Amino acid sequence: MLNSKLSLIIGLLFLGICTSAQQRGRKAIDSLEAKLRTAKQDTNRIKILHALGMEYQYDDYKKAINLFDEGIKLSRKLDWRYGLGYCYIGRGEAMSHKADKTGILEYYEKALDIALRIKDKGLEAQAYNNIGTLYSNQGNLVDAMENYLLSFKAAELSKKDNLIATGLLNLGLVNFKQNNFAKAHEYQQQALKIYKKINNYEKVANTLGAIANNYAMEGKPKEAEKYYLQSVKVYQEHGNKIGQAIGLSEMAILYVPDYEKILSYQLKAQKIFEEINPKHYNSMMNLGNIGYTYLNIARDGLAGKTKNPDLPKNKMQLLDLAERDIRKGLGISIQSKSKDWESYFYGTLAEVDEQRGNFKNAYDNFKKYSELNDSLYSQQMKNKIARLEAQREVDLRDKQIELNTLKFKAYKLYFAIAAILLVALIGVFLFRSRLRGLKLKHYLENQEAERRANELKHLNRLCESELKAIRSQMNPHFIFNVLNSIEYYIMDSEPAMAAKLIQKFAGLSRLILENSTQSMVALDKEWKALKLYAELEAMRFNDEFTYSFESNITHSNILLVPPMLVQPLIENAIHHGLRNLKEKNGILRVKLEELEGQLVFTVEDNGVGLEASKSTRKVNPFKEKSIGLESISDRLEMVNNIIENGKAVFHLVENETGGCTAVLKLPKVFAQTTE
Structure with a gap:
């Protein structure tokens, strides 16, 4: 659970930064307060109120809100809509530092309405960006991506460097979420160059942190540490304590599995959060990480073996600390309506209770975790679709830039032609030669565009097929049957069997969700998922059939296979073959071997056979849906389009003996492999 959540932490930390943050410092605040004391009731006073509010929002958001409210009141009195719009933006950002996020969207939408009325592209870009950030922190990437793209379009039209750089950061975020780290680096470096040019230290530090996040997710800890340290240094130089805390919290993940070092960074970060704003969104995430670190120390048997004298020597005391911090984070997540973090905290509490041997509480917390996860599942699918649509928008924009560049070159060419015609006939010859070259280039570009379109079509079909496979493996009928089995063992006073079933079901769920994000996964992980699935089905049906797994592959960790391709074969063998036997003596054999340079999966059963299963399939009460052999064939066709060397083949035969x-x-x- 830790590794999958770390990636989410990085994404949320990056998403949580708004566009209007100003440079802070005691000198700047003192200077602005002195100006405010002598300022008249005019537009200049509104500007001072706005600037002072931006300075205070991180360290004293309540005072910042009061300053923005005064600016809003004066802007209305003077009917200065420009100042009113920016004060609405500022008030929304100040409110974002509270645990309760209610009402923020209302202020951003008011600012957007003003921007559209007065046709101010700069204000429009900031409003769209902040709305996108708000949706992102709620886990709603569908609406977030839509607003980010609108923000970037407005920023380009405004021709303001800081807004264009923010748009570049958001485009980097789109690619970061799709694991396209090379493209994300490209956009982030462009943004960093602009922020250094305009001396915006806040955004320089933020962008350095984003680049570090990129390297961390790429598995390059040394490069990530370098940029994290640069980011924290910039925040320290300008007295931004919240930025320092976020940087320290992010850096901690680089030192897994050195839990003592991880904990030292997390506790330093939390100390700062407690001083500034203990209910800050990033404070909630850091509390969850601290609790999970205590859990790891206890679970790995390191109690009393660490060098830190302040750590408890007793496992139960470590688990108490873990529960304390996790429950603190849970309270903030409930107050801020962050369902994904609420789900994460319940799942972690279930692991703490399991370590204590309190299986009833473990079951209750795990059930809450599963229910929240189910509610988030459809949103995650929407997010995945949104990321694909956002990438399509980015690609269209890049093509438009290329088209504009070609048009510019064409204008230069026409000017050159006119000049050449005035000089001599040889100019005509040179022009025609140049024109033929452009036609050839245009033809080649069209061919390349068609090729890319075909590739995207195959990838879209593959994504749809993988989503069908995920739904087949994790259908509600299967999930609730397993949960009912867990409840049965608990109520029947068999906690050991219940714990075993929880561990296996959690392991299978984790593997399926991890594998579903990639088109190719490690063979050893896929093999492990198949074993867990068969074991859960056997336990679920009271061992009505036996199973065996055989493999002669010794290097499965470096081989890749498409995920969730073999599982439907096992599923069909159980539900349409073995389950229909009158005598419950079914046998399932799964074999993996390397033959003639290919990986060969063989799934054999002694069930009723193909023809007999057709008559019982309509009334089978145990499995309502199956991925189907036709869908498997479709996936193989798409796999063959992606993998160049070799072809995937599938066939199904009926055994003579049944x-x-x-x-x-x-x-x-x-x-x-990387060296």
């Missing part, structure tokens, strides 16, 4: 044998042959694909 049952069926399914054989799936896949080409060997090796994972790229």
Whole structure:
């Protein structure tokens, strides 16, 4: 659970920064307060109130809100809509530092309405960006991406460097979420160059942190540490304590599994959060990380073995600390209506209770975790679609830039032609030669565009197929049957069996969700998921059939296979073959071997066979849906379009002695290794 959540932490920390943050410092605040004391009731006073509010919002958001309210009141009195719009933006940003986020969207939408009325592209860009950030922190990437793209379009029209740089950061975020780290780095470096040019230290530090996040997710800890340290240094030089705390919290993840070092960074960050704003959104995330670190120390048997004399020597005391910080974070997540973090905290509490041997509480917390996860599942699918649509918008924008560049070159060419015609006939010859070259280039570009379109079509079909496979594996019927089995063992006073079933179900869920984000996964992880699935099905049906797994592959950790391709074969063998046997003596055999340079999966059962299963399939009460052999064939076709060397083959035959044998042959694909 830790690794999957770390990636979410990085994304949320990056998303949580708004566009209007100003340079802070005691000298700047004193200077502005002196000006405010002598300022008249005019537009200049509104500007001072806004600037002073931006200075206070991180360290004293309540005072900042009062300053923005005064600015709003005076702007209305003077009917100065420009100042009113920016004061609405500022008040919304100040409110974002509270645990309760209610009412923020209302102020951003008021600012957007003013921007559209007065046709101010700068204000429009900031309003759209802050609305996008608000949706992102709620986990709603569908609306977030839409607003980010609108923000960038307005920023380009405004021709303001700071807003264009913010748009570049958001485009980097789109690619970061799609694991396109190279493109994300490109946009982030462009943004960093602009922020250094305009001396915006706040955004320089923020962008350095974003680049570090990129490297951390790429698995490059040394590069990530370098940029984290640069980011924290800039925040320290300008007295931004919240920025320092966020940087320290982010850096901690680089030192897994050195839990003592991780904990030292997390506690330093939390000390700052407690001084400035203990209910800050990033304080909630840091509390969750601290609790999970205590849990890891206790679970790994390190109690009393650490060098830190302040750490408890007793496992139960460590688990008490873990529960304390996790519950603090849970309270903030409930207050801020952050469902994904609420789900994470309940899941972690279930692990704490499991370590204590309190399986009833573990079950209750795990059930809450599962219910919240189910509610988030449809939103995650929408987010995935939104990311694809956002990437399409970015690609269209890049093509438009290329088209504008070609038009500019064409204008230069026409000017050159006119000059050449006035000089001599040889100019005509040179022009025609140049024109032929442009036509060839245009033809080649069209061919390349068609090729890219076909690739995107195949990728979209593959994504849709993978979503169907995920739904098949994690359908509600299967989930609730497993949960009912867990409840049965608990109520029947068999906590050991209940804990075993919880661990296996959690392990299977984690593997499926991890594998679903990639088109190719490690063979050893996929093999482990297949074993867990077969074991859960056997336990679920009271061992009505036996199963065995055989493999002669010794290097499965460096081989890649498409995820969730073999599981439907096992599922069909159980539900349409073995389950229909009158005598419950079913046998399932799954074999993996390397033959003639290919990976061969064989799934064999002694069930009723193909023809007999057709008559019982309509009334089978145990499985309402199956991914189907046709969908498997569709996935193989798409896999063959992606993998160049070798072809994937599948066939299903009926055994002479009863049952069926399914054989799936896949080409060997090796994972790229880094030195």
